[in-house]
Each structure stands twice: as C-alpha cells, then as structure tokens.
Amino acid sequence: MDDLESELRVPGEELGENESSDDDESINRKRIKKPNLPLAPPIFKETPRETGFHKTTRNCLQHIREVLLHHRWQDAAEYMASYSQTLEDTTANMPQLYAEIIWRIGTEILHHHPESKLEDYNSFYERVKHSGVKHYLKVCLEHSFHLLVNGQFEDAKRQLSIAESWRYGKQSAGQSQRIKLIQAYSGFLDYFIWSDKKATVSSTDEYDAAVNQEMHSYFRQSSVNLKEIMKLPGVWDPFVLSYIDMLEFYNDHEGAVTVLNDYAYDNSFPPNPNAHVYLYRYMKKHNHPLKKLLKVLKILHTLVPSHEMMPEYCSLLLQSEKEGDLQKALGVVLDLLDYSSWRSSLDVWNHLRNIIKRLRMK
C-alpha cells in the first residue's frame, strides 16, 4: 500500500525524520502536521503499542484481503476461520466492527465459493445475527433477501416475522426505519406466496377449499402490511404493483384507483414518474375516459418530457378534437425532438408530419 502520508508531507520536513530512531518514530509523527485530506482510516498500520493478538488479527486481515483479490476462496475461508477469534476482543467497541467485517467478507466468500450450499448460508446468517446487536435487523433483511432470490418464499417470510418480533430496548427503538422496511418486505413476500397459490389454484381444475383459504389469508396479511407502507412517503414501485395486482384479482377497482392516485398525487411523496405510468396503464386497461388519461399524461410530460410514453401522449392528443390539443401535441413533439435519443425515431417524425399537415389544412 502506498504510504500516502509520507508522500503528502512537505519535503523540507524529510530531513528532520532521518535522525529519529525506531523508538522515537511515534513522537516524530506527532510533530509532523497531518495532511488535510480525508484519508480512509488505516487498518493495516502498525500501532506502536499493539499486542500480539492485534498484530495477528491485522496480519490475518491483510492476508484475507490479498487472497480475496486473487479469488482464492478456499484460502479465504481458512483465514476467516482464524479471524473469527477477533469477536472475542476485549477492547471496547471493536467486536462490533469485527462482526461487521466478518459478516461482509463471509457473504462474499459464500457467494463465490464453489461448494457453498444454502444450508451453509443459513447457518452462517444465523450465527452472524447473534454476533452483534446493532446489525441484527440488517442481517435478517439480507438473509431473507437471499432466500427470496433463491425462491424460498416461506423461509424468507419466516425470517422476517422473527425479525419483526425482535425487541432490544434502545436498539430496536432507534432502528424504526429498518423495521418499516421489514414490514414492507413481509407484505411483499406474502404477495409472492399468494401468487404461487393463485397459480396452483388456477392450474388445477377442482376447487380446493384449503388452498383458497390460504390464498385469501395471505392476501389479507399482505394488504394490511402494504397499506401501512403506502402511507409513508417513499418510492414503493414493486410494492404498488403487487398490491394493484392483488386488488385487480379481487375486482376492487376503486380501491386500486385510489391507491394509484394517492401514490401519484400525494405531495409528500417524492416525484415519481413511474407512479403516473402505472396509473395511466391501469386506467387504459380499464377503459377510463380520454380526458382523464390526458390529464395523467400531461403531468408525466411536465415531469419527464423525454419519457417513452410521450409519443403515445401525442397520438392521444391528436385523437381528441379540441383545438388546444393540437398545439399541445406540437409542443410535446418538439420537446421530444430536443433530445438526441428521439431524433432517430421515425415515429416522432411521423407525428410531426401529421401535425404540420393538420395545421396547414387550417
């Protein structure tokens, strides 16, 4: 590793350095001004009074880093086995840092190791969860993500419900954001399980009451959670889609429209073009009047003039017979053509030609 400190030091002070011996180096360092750049905290630097134990762990971490960079996963696992003794360090606050390091590096190794199986992941996550209190929820989330990605919806849901019921005094109180996230994903997972059940129900011909019941109960659970989450300002695209999917299935169209409207028009939410797209698509699917569609697309246009739905907006405007709409259409098309990505689209040029033709005819 480069010795950034010596490179950043003023050359005039170099002369004073040579006269110190090994033991006085620490004093000399204090005299030399620290450079004003925000350097990352050195983890590999040898402190003057470190114990043998700390030296071992520092060396071990260096070796791990080297081995990881060379993609030698077996060796990395070996070194990690020796590194786990850092969790027992008696220095204050260090075990938390070490726990996080072990967690991150461990997951990397598990991802790339040729022989890692899901059980290894499971046991690893279980142990890491208990290694540190502050990151318990984070690890729970990551664990359930991993299970989700691998298709184990039930296990993921179970992990999240365990996480939801976790209480640890001040720690859990301070991590309310994460708890909300857990709630959201819990609802999301319920949706996945619901859609699984829906697929099984629709694939079989005979009516299975138990499966149906389960399906409905999952729907209820999911909607409770998702409703809660929708109230919080944020970007909840996948959650919205899943909720709308479920509501559509149960033919609750008004509910769906309300949800989408809230999502798109609530001022406390961050401006999200996708919300308007979803609303528009839903409305189009359910044949809402043209005026409403236009209204939605108008807001989308102000948000993102170069959106991919703009040609559609343009064609809708041309369909309507009002006078002002033609002007608007022209505006939309010209805005689109401002962007280099649209200049090569034949569609847009065609629209422009149509509009000019019409204007000429007047």
Add this chain to the structure above:
Amino acid sequence: MDEEQTGGYSEICGQCGEVDWGVSDEGRFYCRSCHNVIERTKEVVDTNTFMIGTSRVSSISKGTKRKKLEQGREWMVCEGFQFILKHQAEALLAMGVCPQFKDDVLCQFWRMYLQKSRQAYTKNPVHDGKFRLRSQGSGESESAPELSVMSDSMMSASETDGDGDWASGGGSVSGHTSDGVSSVCSGSVDAVSYLTPRQRRSQGLMSMPKTLALCHLALLWAREAITLADLLRFVNEGHIPYVNAYEGFPEEMRLYGRDSLIFRVESIPSYSHLHKEAQTLAVFLELPLFPPITLDCLLHPTLLTVRYLTEANLPDELHDWVCRIMEKAGMESSVTFEPMRSRSPLPHYDVQAAALIIIAMKLLFKLDDHTEWDLSNDASDKNKENPDGNSFNLRRWYRTMQTALTTAARRQQDNIARKHWKAQKPLYTSKKDKLVVLKRRRIAEQLQLSFQKLSGSPVAPPSSPPSSFCFCWGEEGEGVRDGPSMHHHTLDSSVRLRGASLQPSNPEYWHPALRACKPRFCKSHYAEVEVTLPRMYVWLLGLFSFLLGVKPGCVYEEVLKVERRFLRSSKSQPRARATPRKTQPKKQPKRKQTRKTCSR
C-alpha cells in the same frame, strides 16, 4: 438457568442464541430470554435420571457440596504462578532438559523468589493486616515452612518428592480461612492487593513475562542448551505453555475479575524485554556467581557458533576463524553470568555467537558489496578449473540462503496470521461481562467451525515437533530440505597461506563510524545507520535476526560490542575510534595479530 430442573441441557436457543433454559408449568423447556418454547419436555429428563438411579434424590442432598465446588476453593495469585511454572518446567523436561532442572533449580529459584518478595516463607508477609485478621490459621501455616528454607535454600535438597512439594507448597501458603469468603471481584484471594499501584511500582511481583525470565535463569543455571531465543521460539510455537497457561489450573481454582488482568496474555514478550526482566530478577534474587560455562557446555560460544554455522549453511572451516576471533576478543572472561557485579550484565549468548560469525565473515569477505563478489568470482573460476574442488562460493551461498529465507519468512508470517490467542475457557472481568463473553466465545467457535467446513482443511497448521534448527540442509533425495548443504566446502579462495599461518585474502576491514553518546539515554542508532551500511551486511544482519527472532538493531549492537573488544586488544593501537571514513586499512596490525595467535 435451573441446573437442577433442566438437567444441564445446554443447547443454544434457536431464536436468541442464549443458553438460559427454564421449565414451564407443563414441563416444557423454554428459553428464559426470549420465551421460545421448544419441544423438549421434562418427562424425558425425569426418566433418564430415574434410570440412572436415585440421582434425583442424591442431587438434593449434594446441593450444598456442589455449590461449594462451584465457588471453588480459595487460592492466592502466587499459587497460580506456581502451577504455571510447573507446567512450563514439565514442558521443558519433555523436550529433553535434565530432570534436576525442575526440582533442584527452578523450584529453589521460585522459593527464593517467594521469600524475597515476602509472599511466603517469611515472618512478615507482604499482604496487609486485613488478610491476617481474617484467617486465624495464617500464623501457624507460616511457621512451618519458615524453618526449612530461611538460610540454606540453595544447599538443601528437597525433602519431599517434587510433585508433592509443588502442590503442598501452595497449600501451606494459602492457609485455611474459616469461612469461604473470597473477594467478590476476583477468584483469587489477593488479586486486588496484587495490583495496587504500590505493588506495581515495587516491581517485585510476578507477572507472566517474569515466569519466562525465571525459566531462562534456571536454564542458565543448569547450563542447558536452550538459549533465550530458543525459549521464545518454543513459546511462540506453543511447545511451552504461556498464552492461556491458566487453562491448566485445576478445577477448584476459579479465575475471574481482576485475575484476568494478571493471567491473561495477549502478546509474547520480545527478546530485549525478557532479557531485561531476567537481569532484574537475577539481581532481585541476589543470586551468586552462576555455574561457569565451560567448553563442555553447549552454551559456550565455541559450541554455540557451531550450531549457528550449521544452521546458516556456512562451511565448517569458518569455525576456526570464529575461534580465533573469540580468543582475540577475550570472550572467556565474560561468558559466565554474575548478577551482583554491575559490570557484567547477563550475556546475550545467542546474539553474541551470531556476532562472532558475522565478524568472521566480515574478516574474510569484507562485505562491502564489492570484495565479496570478486572473491566469489575467484571461487567459481577455481571450481570450474577443478571440478572436484569445493570452494565456498559466497554468491551461491547467498542465493540458496535467500530462497530459503524468503520461504521461511513467508511461512512465519502465515503462522502469525493464523495464531490462536483466545482460550477455550475465556476470562471475564466482571459478573455481567460473563454472559457476553461466553456468548461471544460460542459464536466465534461456531463461525470457526462453519468456515472450516467450507475450507475443508484444519485450522491449526500441523505443529512440527520442537527443533533447534530452522533450516534443513542436505543432499538431494534426502527428504525435505531447504537447499544443498555447503558445510563441507572449503575456504580455498578466501584464504591465503602466508608463512605458516592462514590469512584472509581480503586485507581490509571496515567499521561504522563511532560517536560518543550518553550510555543510558540513547537506545539504538541502527535505524539511521542502516542506510549507510553495505546491503550485503544488512542482509546478513537480517538473516541472523530472523534465525534468532530479534531485531536487526540488536544484532548490530552486539557486533559493535564484540568488534570493540576484538579490535581494541591489538597491541599497536591504530587511529581507530572516531574516524568517519568507512574503509580503514588495517594491514599492519592485522598481520601482527594473526601471526601472534597462530605461532603456538
């Protein structure tokens, strides 16, 4: 946790990772911290105990006894150290040290230490009156050993056999207190008073590094071949108990609280630190002149240098030169240690031997980055002319040595990275820490197991048996070796026959610039001088410092010391001391010296 009810069920709760089980009313097991109910029920446990016998009934009656066992018996800190020393001595005996070492030497040293530091065998113990009042029995317990060891501790043979002595010595010291009142914050009785600032300042009290210092002094007294560098190497490799030595304590001695400050070890002391401790300890114990190190003892420079020459793969002929230098420098007079004489500090036997070898090489090859390569060119020419001849070629030696050295250094770094410091039975400083510490220990162990499973190989590298040698030199096909052996090579090209005596082909010798410094204030000039030294010399210092496990500066200082004696002893004093020039041609005095020694 309800030990009685749960019957010692100690599985980890799946939800919270704690081991804190209780039995609910229905007889089901539940975790007390997170109220997780598990499948195990008490009926199962009951049938087991019923089958064993009347254990349930017996457990009730044994309740108080078991509690007492849990609390352990009272013990003093010096008893703890006694156990540690005993284990260390046994480990050394297992390595081949003579049996008298443990009973006659180390044990006596320990008793003298106890006496001198007034922890035992004395009329006025070092502990305060509070302890005396608590135990009425202390008076009678102290009078008994008082008789035996006051004055003639050194001369008397131990009456009882070794083992009994060790165990009972502790018993007599601790006395017997009437009620089981051990201090709340430590398992041992006197850990608190052990660690008071006054005690610390007096520096008389035993600490973990001091156990090693005591062992070293005892080894020196017994004239064993294990040098301080060897001792540290064995400790590093784990052959001598040091890190987590307290795990060898018997069950009844409970450690917690302040004891952990005394017995927990997180570093292995450095060579210089241990050397100073040994010196201070020898003065503290007021030891007389040590048994003389004569030519039959392996610690004598003559024999020790043979060992290091073999280790460094240097030709055996070099030994003659080393002996000549030794004689010239008058090392005989200072080879035996006398603590009470302030002018003779504890010699660094191993570093001194290394220094002698370095000076011999400097004498023959000059080591100024030029001459030695010219000489090795000559050697290789000679070898080409005469294929049977085995002239020692420094360049070849350097290459072989360098490869072996880098491999060994890398292996050592690896071992440092994988070293295990934490014990199976962790120490905790207070009762509320106990749960946290135990939990962390469990999790660390489990993580270790899971990673081990993933890597598919054992964590601890297979520990090799203790050996004096780091490298193994031999011919091809002889098994594991680091390189071809050069011990039988001759120094033909480096020496010349002049008259009746052999003299080095290289006529010059150099010495780094000296300056006057205050002897007690300056530590080591090596760091600043190192840039001015020839690279080959620095490499050689690095080689010996790796073999011995010391800093290169230490070897450098020792070389300077020996050179001072070696060069001073010539009759005609050259304008030696403080000339700043590097090369000082010393042709005239050199010839005179060598002729003198070889004229017998």
